[in-house]
Amino acid sequence: MATKRKRDFPVELTRRLLEPGPVILISTAWKDQRAIMTCGWHMLLGWDIVGTYIWDANHSHELAKRSRECVINVPTFDLLDSVVGIGNCSSRDVDKFDRFKLTAVEGERVHAPLVGECHANFECSLIETRNTKLYNLFVWQVVKGHVAPSPKYPKTIHYRGNGEFMVSGEEVQRRKLFRPDMLPP
């Protein structure tokens, strides 16, 4: 699996990658520790604001809370077995970059490593900690985006629970049905 070349991507277009609801990999680092987790529970809360659920039993919860940083990585179908494997072991026991032969790429704005093999990487800073305590909900500001220029529509994976995944399919557009002010110029 090769590291994918990326281009800078405007943070206010984060929805283009995350709104369809793909499984993401969240990478974190704190002092000499680093972690990757698989996550299907996330949402946009603004053009450059993302909420992610990180269970407090996950090692990533502690690293995210202490560092107040993460990278949201968007893997594609070719990484499916690694994505499942990452979700089924703990960063307490193993370095997942090593185990799954993934490339830790240095970020520009955060210390957490980007997963080089993913189609997109969003460097994020934590906005607040109240929801972290209440719901294990981390509210992130996206501070830097990196997206591979091709394919235009990555083949993403979407979890249903029970070991089952939906893979992204056909693309359709309905721009003519939109009010002009609902679309970018």
Next chain:
Amino acid sequence: MATKRKRDFPVELTRRLLEPGPVILISTAWKDQRAIMTCGWHMLLGWDIVGTYIWDANHSHELAKRSRECVINVPTFDLLDSVVGIGNCSSRDVDKFDRFKLTAVEGERVHAPLVGECHANFECSLIETRNTKLYNLFVWQVVKGHVAPSPKYPKTIHYRGNGEFMVSGEEVQRRKLFRPDMLPP
């Protein structure tokens, strides 16, 4: 478009429908008003807890806040043009059930109407209002689920912004790669 027959669905399995990230229709009612909105910003916050972003400029925001109830409906590809139309007009100006020839089905646990033509309907009660004020984030407890027994995997629509949608594709499973405790018995 026909109303779909549903079966009772365990609320703790809500992820099966929502975690893949489909566009949803949120229906609300308050006194003599009712509304439907299109929403792509939502996430699981627990097995039977869902967060949805409802912009405070949307009429649905007020109805949801006042009634503290909603129904989360999952439309399929055959409803795409209605889903787009619903997102491009306001319930302040028009009754969307009438305009889009949708059937308002009575709920069991909430006053908000279910959209009969959708594949799944989740009746929801509001848990708190702090996040409503902070982020336009409504945190819902799912109190009753209704899901059509077939097809097993509905053809859902997933928004990318810019008038573009991804349609759910192939289904794959990787149960053998999961730790047994990560799967239901």
